[in-house]
Amino acid sequence: MNINLQTLKENNPKIKFIEYDDSTKLINPWNDNSVSFSFKKGQKLTLIKNIVFPEQLVAILDNSKNRLEFIYGPIKNDSTLKTRKFNFAYNGIVFNCFFKEASSSLKLLAKSFKENLPESETDYRQLRLHRSLLIDDYYKNLFEDVFIASFYVKGDFKKIDYDLIGLCKSLNFYMSYFDRNTPKILILAKSRNEESYKNPCFNELFDTFPKKINATKIDSTLLDTFMVANQTENVRLKFIFYFQVLEYASYYYLDKRIQSKILKTLNDPEIFDKPEYFSKSLIEEMKDHFSQRDDSLKLEKTITEIISIDDIKNEIEANKEFFSKDLEFEGGLKIKRILSGDNAI
Known part of the structure; x- marks a missing residue:
C-alpha cells in the first residue's frame, strides 16, 4: 500500500481500503460510508497523509499545518x-x-471523490459539488466569476484538547452575533449503531396497511411537537422534543374526579341562574390542582391514565434485549431494566 495512505490510516483508524489492480479505494472517511475516494496506483498523495477527518464536521484537519479547513463552496x-x-x-x-481558496489537499480529495452509497444527510460532505467545479467544464463555465473557497481556522488545537465541536459552536454563536447572514459551520450528529435498536411500525401488527383510519382530534401544539421530534436527526434533541409532548400533556392534566365534577357542574340546569355559586364551586375544586407543585405526580398520572401497555407492547417486544438490561449513563445515573425474570432474554 502507498506509504502516505498508511500514514492516513494511522490518523484515521476507521477508514478502510480496497485494493484493485490499478487503484486503491478509500472507504468511510469521517465514519461516513456514503463517501469514498479512488486513487490511482503510483499517484502522489503526500498532500493528504497528515489529514484527519473529523466525524461531525464538513471539514478536514491538517495536523502538519494546525489548520482546520471547512468545505464551503463557490464565492x-x-x-x-x-x-x-x-x-x-x-x-x-x-x-x-479566514476565508481563502480551497487547499490543494481538499482539491485532491474532491477530484478523487466517488459516491459509495446513496446520498445521506451528510450530502457527501459537499464533495460532489467541489468535484464538479474542478473537473466538469459545464460547471467551470457556469461559475467562472467565482473561486472555490474554504473557511479556515488555524491554531494550536492540542491546547484545547481537540475540542473542535465546542470551538465550532462558539464560532457559530459569535459570527452570527456580528453578522446575521454569516455562513454557519455545519455540525452533524455522531453516527450511531443503527442495529442497537429496532423501530417497529404499528402496521407490523397487521398483514396490510389499514384501509380506513378513524382520526381523532389532536391538539395542534402536540402535533407540531410530534412532527419536529420525528424529523429531528439528533438523538438528544429528539428525546427533548418527545419529552415536551409528555410535559405539555401533563400540564393540562386533570384527574378523573375533577373532570367529573366539572362536567357535572356544566350540565347542571341551574348553572345560568346561579353563576356565582357554580363559579365558586369550580374554583374550590380547581385550587388544589393548580397549587399542586408535584409535576412528577401529574406526569405519572397522565401516563398511567392515558397510556396502556398495548400502546407500547410492540416496541418493547421488538427491543426485548435492550429493556432486559440496566441502563447506566455517564455520571452514574442508573435506570433499572423494565423486563426481568421470565420476560428477560
Missing part, C-alpha cells in the same frame, strides 16, 4: 467574505479565522 469575487479574517480567542487560545 463571488466581489463578495465581502473573500477578505474576511479575524482572530478568535477560545479557552484562552487564539485562533486565526
